[in-house]
Structure formats: structure tokens, C-alpha cells
Amino acid sequence: MKAFSLDSEALAARRERARQRASEREGPRLASDFAAGKPIDDDDLATLLLSQDVPTADLLAIARANRPPGAPKLQTFSPLYISNECDGECLMCGMRRVNSELERVTASEAATDEQLDILYRRGLRGVALLTGEYRYGPMRDEMLKRTTAAARSALERNFSHVLINIGSLEVEEYDVFFGGVSPLADAARLTMCTFQETYDPVVYERFMGSVRENPRSDFVRRLENFDRAADAGFRSANPGLLLGLNRDLAYELLALSAHVRHLLARDMLVYISLPRLRKASGAAYRVGVSDDDLARVVALLSVAFPQAKVVISTRETPEMQRLLVPVIGVLTAGSPGVAPYTDAGARFELEKSQFEVTDQRSIEVILAEHLAAGATIDGYEPAAASFANPA
Numbered sequence: 001m002k003a004f005s006l007d008s009e010a011l012a013a014r015r016e017r018a019r020q021r022a023s024e025r026e027g028p029r030l031a032s033d034f035a036a037g038k039p040i041d042d043d044d045l046a047t048l049l050l051s052q053d054v055p056t057a058d059l060l061a062i063a064r065a066n067r068p069p070g071a072p073k074l075q076t077f078s079p080l081y082i083s084n085e086c087d088g089e090c091l092m093c094g095m096r097r098v099n100s101e102l103e104r105v106t107a108s109e110a111a112t113d114e115q116l117d118i119l120y121r122r123g124l125r126g127v128a129l130l131t132g133e134y135r136y137g138p139m140r141d142e143m144l145k146r147t148t149a150a151a152r153s154a155l156e157r158n159f160s161h162v163l164i165n166i167g168s169l170e171v172e173e174y175d176v177f178f179g180g181v182s183p184l185a186d187a188a189r190l191t192m193c194t195f196q197e198t199y200d201p202v203v204y205e206r207f208m209g210s211v212r213e214n215p216r217s218d219f220v221r222r223l224e225n226f227d228r229a230a231d232a233g234f235r236s237a238n239p240g241l242l243l244g245l246n247r248d249l250a251y252e253l254l255a256l257s258a259h260v261r262h263l264l265a266r267d268m269l270v271y272i273s274l275p276r277l278r279k280a281s282g283a284a285y286r287v288g289v290s291d292d293d294l295a296r297v298v299a300l301l302s303v304a305f306p307q308a309k310v311v312i313s314t315r316e317t318p319e320m321q322r323l324l325v326p327v328i329g330v331l332t333a334g335s336p337g338v339a340p341y342t343d344a345g346a347r348f349e350l351e352k353s354q355f356e357v358t359d360q361r362s363i364e365v366i367l368a369e370h371l372a373a374g375a376t377i378d379g380y381e382p383a384a385a386s387f388a389n390p391a
């Protein structure tokens with residue numbers, strides 16, 4: 001299959017049409033169709049997003065009614081940063097290469113394994129392995145080697161879901177990865193994560209830069225990463241937006257939906273991440289989108305793609321988690337610090353982390369709240385003590 005591509009001018013024209021339709025008050029009729037399960041396309045989704053006469057509470061109610069009956073069925077995984085070093089220059093990120101305020105740390109292989117043991121003891125069965133992205137050369141090779149070793153360790157420890165979030169890889173780098181995790185590599189247990197952050201090439205360049213030696217600045221290379229991942233053997237993909245980079249949410253929704261459809265057509269399982277911009281070390285504080293806009297995007301994607309899983313993290317407050325849990329597929333909890341976990345908690349130092357986490361309660365407390373409310377959570381087997389006494 002041809003790699004995913006975007007025509008940003010055509011998308012912008014479709015967003016304009018959606019704006020026009022919303023101003024002509026097509027939203028309520030579309031919401032009725034949406035509630036009745038009639039097929040609606042991506043242009044309808046963008047129109048609903050922009051329709052101020054369709055309350056967000058109505059969209060959430062439609063999304064709730066569309067979920068399987070009974071209590072929410074969630075998955076979880078926790079992030080494990082192996083390093084906060086990075087050659088990227090993304091303006092919104094604490095890990096960017098030129099941020100002298102960040103204390104740089106890379107965990108040893110032994111320390112990474114110890115972190116996996118801690119997370120496993122604490123009941124986690126899903127883990128996302130994260131690093132920065134690196135220029136071609138020894139550091140890039142070394143960090144790929146480290147991540148491959150960590151993935152292999154996680155699979156050996158029987159983690160049921162291992163997510164790889166280390167930037168976009170080349171064909172030969174995928175070969176290195178699969179060579180390193182084989183024969184444990186069970187495609188059903190592995191997910192490749194690369195959030196485009198924004199599908200607008202102009203906004204992308206504004207934040208991610210245009211230095212050719214910095215692979216992260218290459219918009220198209222990142223856009224095509226899941227196609228290389230699929231060709232290499234990944235069966236699961238996790239695209240995402242960083243909400244707040246581009247104010248034009250309808251454009252982003254149209255582009256993300258097209259990307260999700262492409263990945264589903266490739267027979268991939270799809271996770272959709274929607275993190276909001278948060279405070280980061282040394283970066284000018286930028287506010288992400290409003291609670292209301294986040295809830296609208298989540299509700300629309302939840303209904304449009306019932307076979308995909310929307311991911312919300314503890315970047316969100318406990319109140320937002322409670323609002324969204326009935327319509328999402330994954331709630332992730334943990335720290336963006338490097339090797340931050342202890343047997344009872346985690347470190348959350350902004351001066352060593354990619355960004356600020358809003359909800360710093362322990363993983364056990366966060367997940368126990370939803371278990372107590374009746375949810376089931378795949379990827380978490382709470383230790384008896386932590387479930388009985390989460391505090």
C-alpha cells in the first residue's frame with residue numbers, strides 16, 4: 001500500500017466547508033444522524049466539532065451510548081523514559097537539544113531493567129519505552145540499541161503490551177529492532193508510537209524546526225513512519241496530536257481521521273493519543289486547547305472509530321479523566337522523568353522531565369479509583385495490598 005500522504009491545501013478547503021456548514025446550522029441534524037448510528041464522514045465530524053449549537057454534553061452522551069454496554073473497559077500502560085537527551089529542537093519540549101535548564105540523564109540498561117521490575121511488581125503489564133530522537137550517528141545507534149534491549153527485557157518479563165516511542169525509524173533501524181527482540185517479538189504485543197503533533201506542515205516547521213540534520217524536523221519522514229513500521233512487522237500504531245500547537249482543530253481532526261483510516265486499512269490496531277500542551281522546562285508556557293474542545297474531539301473520535309482506542313493520560317486532571325473515561329479506550333498514568341519509579345511512587349521533577357504532569361497521584365491510586373467505579377483495566381493486575389489500600 002502507498003505510504004500515507006496529505007494534501008494540506010485540500011484539507012484546509014474541507015475545513016472551510018465544515019465551517020460554512022456549521023454556520024448554516026447543519027450540526028443538530030448531523031448530531032441526530034450521529035446518535036442514530038447513520039454513517040457520517042470526516043467532513044461531518046469537522047462540522048460537528050465546529051457546531052456551537054451542538055452541546056459538548058450531547059456529543060459525550062452519544063459517545064457513551066455508542067460504547068459497549070456496562071462499565072468502561074479500559075487498557076493502561078505506564079511511560080518509562082530511558083533518556084531525556086535529544087537532538088530535536090521542538091520549541092514546546094523540555095528535552096529539546098538547546099535547553100540548558102534540563103538536567104540530562106540516561107538510564108543504564110541495569111537501571112532500566114530495575115524499573116521494569118518495579119512496574120511489574122506494582123501490577124503494570126503495559127509499558128511505553130521513550131527516548132528523544134537523534135541525529136544519524138553513534139548516539140542514535142546507541143539509543144536504538146538501548147530501547148531494543150529494554151523492549152526485549154519487557155517481553156521477557158511478560159509485559160503484555162510494549163509501546164515504542166523513540167521517534168521515527170528507518171527501514172534498516174526496524175531490522176535492528178526486530179533482530180534484537182526476536183524471537184520474543186510477538187507483533188500483537190508491540191505498538192509503534194509517533195505523534196505527528198500537528199498535521200499542518202507550516203505549524204510543524206514553526207515548532208519542530210527545519211534543520212536538515214535533525215530528523216525530527218522532517219514532516220514527511222515522520223508522516224510515513226507507520227508505513228515503514230507496518231512493512232517491518234508492527235501490527236499496532238499510535239498516532240497523536242499535541243493539542244495546542246495548531247489552533248485550527250478542525251483541520252487537525254480531518255487530517256488525523258484520514259491517518260487513522262489509512263492505518264485501519266493496513267489492518268493495524270490503532271491507538272489515538274490526544275495530549276494537551278503542558279508546561280515544560282525552559283519553554284514558554286503555552287496553554288493547550290480548552291477542556292471543552294478536548295472533550296468534543298475525544299467524543300467525536302470515539303464514535304467515528306469504535307475499533308480504535310483513544311488514549312488519555314494523567315496530563316489531564318482527575319476531573320477530566322472522570323469525564324472522559326466512559327468514552328476512551330486507554331488511561332495511562334505515570335511520570336515523564338527518567339527511570340523515575342520506586343516501589344511506592346515516582347519522581348516528577350520538571351527540571352529532568354519532558355513536560356509537567358498534572359495528576360501526580362500514584363498509579364495505584366489513579367487506577368483504583370476507576371476500578372472501584374466498576375471499570376475493568378487490561379494491562380493492570382493490582383497487587384492485593386495496593387488494591388485494598390491504594391493510599
Ligand code: SF4
Nearest residue numbers: 086088090093095096
Ligand atoms: S518533542 Fe521529541 S524530538 Fe522534539 S525535542 Fe522533545 S523529545 Fe526531542
